[in-house]
Amino acid sequence: MINAYRSNCEAITLSVQQPIAELFQDIIWIDLLNPTQQEERYIEALLGIEVPTREDLKDIEPSSRLYVEGGNVFMTASLVCKADTDEPQLTDVAFILAGNRLLTIRYAEPKSFSLFIAAISRVSGEHRNGVQFLLKLLETIVDRTAEILEKSVAGIDGLSTGIFGSQARGKRKAPRFLEDRLADIASYHRLLSKVRDSLMSLSRLQTFLFSVPAIQQDANARELCRSIGRDIPSLSEHASFISGNLAFLLDASLGLINVEQNAIIKIFSIASVVFLPPTLVASIYGMNFHVMPELDWTYGYPVAVIAMLVSAVIPFLFFRWKGWL
Structure with a gap:
C-alpha cells in the first residue's frame, strides 16, 4: 500500500x-x-532511488543501515510494535530523505505511525518538507516509547x-500464585529488552x-534533532532502571517461592517426626507373638x-519450645 501526504x-x-x-x-x-515489488519499482521510478527490500532492512551493520547515496539519506531503525500485547516485537523501518521528500518503508504497523498520522496536521510551518516530517515522526516515536515505559x-x-x-500483611502466597507471576515478569522483561534495542537503534539514527x-542548515531542525537526542539517552537510562527493578522482583519472587516450598517441606518433616513415635508404639503392639x-x-x-x-504430643511441644513451629 502506498500512502502519500x-x-x-x-x-x-x-x-x-x-x-x-x-x-x-x-x-x-x-x-x-x-x-509489493510493483509498488517498489513504482516508487523507484517516482523518486529516482533504489528502494531497500525487506531483506536489506534486516542487515545489522551500521554501514547498511545508515548511509548517504546520490545525495539521498538512507536510515533504518528498529521500532517496537505490538507493545500492548503479550508478544511485543521489533520491526525494521526505513527512513529515506530523497530531496525534499520523506519515504518510509515498513512491514508492520507501530502505533507511533498511527499517532503521527492522526496528528499530522499539527506539523507547523508554511513550507513543510520531508526533513520536518521526519523529525516530527521521530519525536512521536520517542514519545510513544516513553508511553510504553510508563x-x-x-x-x-x-x-x-x-x-x-x-x-x-502476614498472608502467605501459594507457590502456584508466585510461579504464575514469573510469567508476567518474563513478559515485562521481553518488552523492556525490545524497548532498549529500539532506543539503541534510534540513538544511532539520531x-x-x-x-x-x-x-x-536549518536552525529549527537542528534544535529539534538535538532535543530528540537528549530524550533518547534519558529513556535508555529509565529503561535500565526499570530493568534493575524487574531483576530485583524476579529474585524476590524466586526467594518467596523457595520460602513457601521450604515451609511446606517443613510441615511434612515435622509431621513425619511427630507421628514416628506413635507409629513405633503401634508397630510394637501390632506384632502377633504368643508370649x-x-x-x-x-x-x-x-x-x-x-x-x-x-x-506424639511430646515432640510437638518440644518443637514449639525450640521455636521451630
Missing part, C-alpha cells in the same frame, strides 16, 4: 496504475506499508503489590541524522493408645 497534510493513496506525470508535485511524505512501570508496580502486599547537511505380657492385660489397649498420643 501533501504539504497541506492531505492524505492520498497512490496506485501503480497512476501515471507518474499526474502525481501532485507537493507530496512530501510517502509511506510504503507492506509494499505503562510498564505501572504494570510492574501492580505486580510488585500483588506479590508483596499480602506478604506484608547521531547520524544530526550530521546530515539538511539538518545542519506378650500385654495380650492378656485388661487395660492394655487404652494404655497403648494413650502412649501413642503422648509420644
Whole structure:
C-alpha cells in the first residue's frame, strides 16, 4: 500500500496504475506499508532511488543501515510494535530523505505511525518538507516509547503489590500464585529488552541524522534533532532502571517461592517426626507373638493408645519450645 501526504497534510493513496506525470508535485511524505515489488519499482521510478527490500532492512551493520547515496539519506531503525500485547516485537523501518521528500518503508504497523498520522496536521510551518516530517515522526516515536515505559512501570508496580502486599500483611502466597507471576515478569522483561534495542537503534539514527547537511542548515531542525537526542539517552537510562527493578522482583519472587516450598517441606518433616513415635508404639503392639505380657492385660489397649498420643504430643511441644513451629 502506498500512502502519500501533501504539504497541506492531505492524505492520498497512490496506485501503480497512476501515471507518474499526474502525481501532485507537493507530496512530501510517502509511506510504503507492506509494499509489493510493483509498488517498489513504482516508487523507484517516482523518486529516482533504489528502494531497500525487506531483506536489506534486516542487515545489522551500521554501514547498511545508515548511509548517504546520490545525495539521498538512507536510515533504518528498529521500532517496537505490538507493545500492548503479550508478544511485543521489533520491526525494521526505513527512513529515506530523497530531496525534499520523506519515504518510509515498513512491514508492520507501530502505533507511533498511527499517532503521527492522526496528528499530522499539527506539523507547523508554511513550507513543510520531508526533513520536518521526519523529525516530527521521530519525536512521536520517542514519545510513544516513553508511553510504553510508563505503562510498564505501572504494570510492574501492580505486580510488585500483588506479590508483596499480602506478604506484608502476614498472608502467605501459594507457590502456584508466585510461579504464575514469573510469567508476567518474563513478559515485562521481553518488552523492556525490545524497548532498549529500539532506543539503541534510534540513538544511532539520531547521531547520524544530526550530521546530515539538511539538518545542519536549518536552525529549527537542528534544535529539534538535538532535543530528540537528549530524550533518547534519558529513556535508555529509565529503561535500565526499570530493568534493575524487574531483576530485583524476579529474585524476590524466586526467594518467596523457595520460602513457601521450604515451609511446606517443613510441615511434612515435622509431621513425619511427630507421628514416628506413635507409629513405633503401634508397630510394637501390632506384632502377633504368643508370649506378650500385654495380650492378656485388661487395660492394655487404652494404655497403648494413650502412649501413642503422648509420644506424639511430646515432640510437638518440644518443637514449639525450640521455636521451630
